[in-house]
Amino acid sequence: MPGYYDISDILMEDEAVSVAFHVGANGVGLLDPGTETNSVEKGAKIDLPFWLAHELCRRRAVSITIPSCFGQKMKKDVQADAACVDLGTRYPYFYEFGCKLFPLVGDKSIGLFLRHTFANRYKEMLSKSHTASLNAIPKFVLRLSKEEYQLFEAARSSMVEFKKWRVRDLGLMKTTIVGHKRKTDLH
Amino acid sequence: MYARRAAQLLQELSSCEEGQLPPYNGDKFDQVIRECEEHSRQFQSLIRDKDIETKNEDHYGSFIHHLSIIRNKRCLMAYMYKRAEVIQSYRWNVGRVLPREIQDKLNFSEQEYFKDYCGVIDSYMKDLDLDLTVDMVPPKDPYIRVRVLSEIGEVSLGDHAVSLTKDSFHFLRRTDAEPFISQGLMEEFVE
Numbered sequence: 001m002p003g004y005y006d007i008s009d010i011l012m013e014d015e016a017v018s019v020a021f022h023v024g025a026n027g028v029g030l031l032d033p034g035t036e037t038n039s040v041e042k043g044a045k046i047d048l049p050f051w052l053a054h055e056l057c058r059r060r061a062v063s064i065t066i067p068s069c070f071g072q073k074m075k076k077d078v079q080a081d082a083a084c085v086d087l088g089t090r091y092p093y094f095y096e097f098g099c100k101l102f103p104l105v106g107d108k109s110i111g112l113f114l115r116h117t118f119a120n121r122y123k124e125m126l127s128k129s130h131t132a133s134l135n136a137i138p139k140f141v142l143r144l145s146k147e148e149y150q151l152f153e154a155a156r157s158s159m160v161e162f163k164k165w166r167v168r169d170l171g172l173m174k175t176t177i178v179g180h181k182r183k184t185d186l187h
Numbered sequence: 188m189y190a191r192r193a194a195q196l197l198q199e200l201s202s203c204e205e206g207q208l209p210p211y212n213g214d215k216f217d218q219v220i221r222e223c224e225e226h227s228r229q230f231q232s233l234i235r236d237k238d239i240e241t242k243n244e245d246h247y248g249s250f251i252h253h254l255s256i257i258r259n260k261r262c263l264m265a266y267m268y269k270r271a272e273v274i275q276s277y278r279w280n281v282g283r284v285l286p287r288e289i290q291d292k293l294n295f296s297e298q299e300y301f302k303d304y305c306g307v308i309d310s311y312m313k314d315l316d317l318d319l320t321v322d323m324v325p326p327k328d329p330y331i332r333v334r335v336l337s338e339i340g341e342v343s344l345g346d347h348a349v350s351l352t353k354d355s356f357h358f359l360r361r362t363d364a365e366p367f368i369s370q371g372l373m374e375e376f377v378e
Contacts, residue, residue: 004261004264004265005264005265005268005269006265007197007200007201007265007269008201010194010197010261010262010265011194011197011198011201014190014194023242023244023247024244024247025244025247025248025250025251026233026244026245026247026248027229027232027233027245027248027249027252028229028248028251028252030188030189031189031251039244039248049189049190049191051190051254051258052189052251052254052255052258055250055254056247056250056251059250061247061250
């Protein structure tokens with residue numbers, strides 16, 4: 001589980017989600033760019049950072065709408081070809097975000113969707129990571145989410161270490177090859 | 188407001204390579220602290236003379252300000268913590284004296300932290316009578332070839348004395364040669 005000081009967890013919780021307020025809130029007008037008074041009206045729909053939406057949702061002050069990264073269009077893209085979906089630029093925290101969002105929103109299918117996406121992308125990622133060299137960064141790496149990238153790096157570096165181990169200089173003493181004294185058969 | 192600036196501080200830190208630090212961003216740090224003070228002021232004005240139990244609009248507004256302060260605190264703590272971790276690693280990877288480029292990236296209290304950390308490690312090593320910072324990678328060979336860079340003179344190593352004149356080559360035990368190498372008086376001779 002990510003800790004208090006985990007920076008990637010903190011940055012992940014900064015992702016914006018769209019919420020609908022069930023209650024009003026005074027003194028926080030800056031959250032809603034459309035409001036004239038210094039408060040948010042009941043029923044307003046605003047984008048909040050996930051850390052705020054998460055806490056408010058737990059106290060039933062807002063309800064979170066499922067963001068587009070888990071919506072129908074995304075599901076179609078994954079169905080077509082999971083490995084080509086560009087998670088690196090669009091949703092780098094795809095999996096962590098989904099795991100945290102899933103209990104708050106009433107949609108049970110998100111969990112299965114995450115697993116399905118990961119399983120389909122894993123096959124290609126595994127084969128590419130074992131063949132990639134240390135210096136070249138294949139274009140496909142840019143499409144990986146942060147968590148997938150860590151797995152990719154782990155596999156790549158362990159493959160490089162394995163190759164180094166295979167050709168290592170053992171430092172054994174080389175013995176001179178004692179040739180067989182052949183008795184020439186003269187007759 | 189609402190921890191956006193604090194998240195930018197952390198973005199700056201995470202975009203650096205592993206083991207490197209960006210320069211200490213004192214301005215942004217102070218801005219985040221001022222934002223916390225602003226949230227606190229708003230919180231106080233919403234809470235004043237109100238009944239804590241009723242869940243009305245003021246309650247939710249004050250709750251949002253409270254959460255923002257907690258979030259800013261978490262971001263600032265993580266910023267300091269990550270920087271402290273990297274500073275600790277400098278003692279093991281770089282050494283007791285930091286080069287100018289690294290020192291410029293630390294603020295005053297971070298430099299003090301580095302000095303204190305070095306002091307703690309040194310007193311621990313003195314108690315153990317063991318230098319923990321040599322041989323971070325297990326060496327293949329207990330002996331190495333060295334070339335002497337500046338005149339050292341006669342040194343007694345173990346049971347025999349060696350005359351370390353400038354530009355001479357020797358085949359010494361690694362533990363004997365390491366203190367001279369780290370001071371820059373010798374270098375390892377690699378074919």
